[in-house]
Each structure stands twice: as structure tokens, then as C-alpha cells.
Amino acid sequence: MGMGVDVRNRIAKRAAEEIMDGMIVNLGIGIPSLVPNHLTEGIKVMFHAENGITGMGPSPVKGKEDANLCNAGGFPVSVVQGASYCDSTVAFGMIRKGRVDMTILGSLQVSEKGDLANWIVPGKKVPGMGGAMELAQKAKKVIVLMNQTDKYGYSKIVKECTLPLTSARCVDMIITDLAVFHLSEEGLKLTELFAPHSINEVRTKTGCGFIIEENVKIID
Numbered sequence: 001m002g003m004g005v006d007v008r009n010r011i012a013k014r015a016a017e018e019i020m021d022g023m024i025v026n027l028g029i030g031i032p033s034l035v036p037n038h039l040t041e042g043i044k045v046m047f048h049a050e051n052g053i054t055g056m057g058p059s060p061v062k063g064k065e066d067a068n069l070c071n072a073g074g075f076p077v078s079v080v081q082g083a084s085y086c087d088s089t090v091a092f093g094m095i096r097k098g099r100v101d102m103t104i105l106g107s108l109q110v111s112e113k114g115d116l117a118n119w120i121v122p123g124k125k126v127p128g129m130g131g132a133m134e135l136a137q138k139a140k141k142v143i144v145l146m147n148q149t150d151k152y153g154y155s156k157i158v159k160e161c162t163l164p165l166t167s168a169r170c171v172d173m174i175i176t177d178l179a180v181f182h183l184s185e186e187g188l189k190l191t192e193l194f195a196p197h198s199i200n201e202v203r204t205k206t207g208c209g210f211i212i213e214e215n216v217k218i219i220d
Contacts, residue, residue, distance in 0.1 A: 016035050021044050025102045031146070033073065036058045048095075053071070064078075092134060108146075109161045112210070113187075114188075115160075115168045115171070116161075118144075119164070121163060142170050143173045147176060148202070177194065190211070
């Protein structure tokens with residue numbers, strides 16, 4: 001049970017609203033790679049990929065791809081004015097030094113404490129860890145974009161992660177196809193709902209308890 005393009009874009013669009021002028025933002029593969037297509041008009045941002053680009057633009061139009069220009073997932077990208085290239089050592093140096101303001105990633109599971117498990121499913125072939133561990137630790141803000149449930153209908157937001165952790169207590173915000181959650185001192189908090197979903201539906205599809213914001217915002 002995959003999700004439609006429009007749902008993926010709805011999640012990406014909500015994530016794009018978190019981006020402020022002048023930020024350096026790292027994008028993971030999957031839904032996060034759609035974020036540049038939804039930026040608020042006039043926002044200046046440098047999108048960073050750990051294979052060595054700072055300044056990625058929107059996805060290129062079919063036929064206008066450059067074979068030498070791709071993101072960390074190997075998909076074609078464009079660049080904005082002022083973009084720069086480096087090797088992956090420097091790209092990781094930027095992450096480890098805390099120069100990346102925000103990372104927007106996918107995940108397999110997130111726990112109610114904000115633990116992130118997104119790098120491996122035991123027994124499955126994995127292309128490599130990528131920058132997930134560094135980013136989860138060092139980016140100033142960590143946003144996870146994912147389906148509320150996996151293809152078997154199990155919640156991806158859980159009490160305890162059953163998959164190997166990428167990093168503990170690092171997630172600040174989760175945006176799923178149903179709702180937006182924030183992780184605060186008080187715990188996991190539901191702050192926004194995507195119409196037409198209800199809080200009850202989110203409850204049944206969430207593997208742990210959560211607090212509900214007093215005025216939950218409905219996103220049309």
C-alpha cells in the first residue's frame with residue numbers, strides 16, 4: 001500500500017514551511033527530495049547533499065537532467081545560483097561541525113522519545129548508512145517525513161523502536177500522511193491534522209500514546 005503522489009507532496013509541502021531564509025538544509029532520499037518543489041516564494045535556502053553539493057534546486061524537467069548532477073540517492077537534481085561542489089569528506093565535515101541547520105529525512109520507525117531507526121532492516125540488503133547518523137546527531141533540527149503505517153498496517157511511530165537505532169532522542173518533528181507531531185519536554189504531541197483524518201484514526205494508527213495540542217490545526 002504505497003501512498004499517492006499528492007499525499008507525498010502534501011507531506012513535503014508541510015515540511016517546506018519549516019524552512020527559514022538563509023538556512024542550510026540536508027534532504028534525505030524519498031519524500032524529502034520533493035521539498036525543494038514546495039518552497040515559499042522568496043525563501044533563500046541552500047540544500048545540502050552528503051555526496052558533495054550545497055545549493056540543490058528543484059528536480060530538473062525531463063530531458064534537461066545533467067548526468068553529473070545527482071543527490072545522495074542518485075536522482076538528478078538542478079543547482080541554484082551560488083551553489084558549490086565538494087567531495088563527500090567536506091560534505092560530512094559540514095555536518096559534523098554543526099553547519100547544517102536542519103535535516104529532513106525518511107524513517108522506518110520513530111519512538112515516542114524521538115529515537116530514530118532509519119538505516120537498516122536486519123536481513124535486508126542495505127546500500128550503506130549514508131549520513132543519517134551524523135545528521136541525526138549534529139543537525140540543529142531533525143524532521144522526519146514518513147507514512148503513519150508501514151505496508152502491513154503497523155504504526156511507524158512506536159513506544160520503543162524494534163529496528164536498530166540510527167540515533168537516540170534526536171527527532172524534533174514528525175510529519176506523516178495523517179498528522180504533524182512535535183517532540184517536546186512533555187513528550188510526543190499531536191499539533192496538526194491533515195483533513196479529512198480524525199484524531200481517533202491517528203490514535204488507532206499510532207503505536208504509543210501522545211498528548212494532543214489544545215487547538216489542533218486542520219490542514220486542508
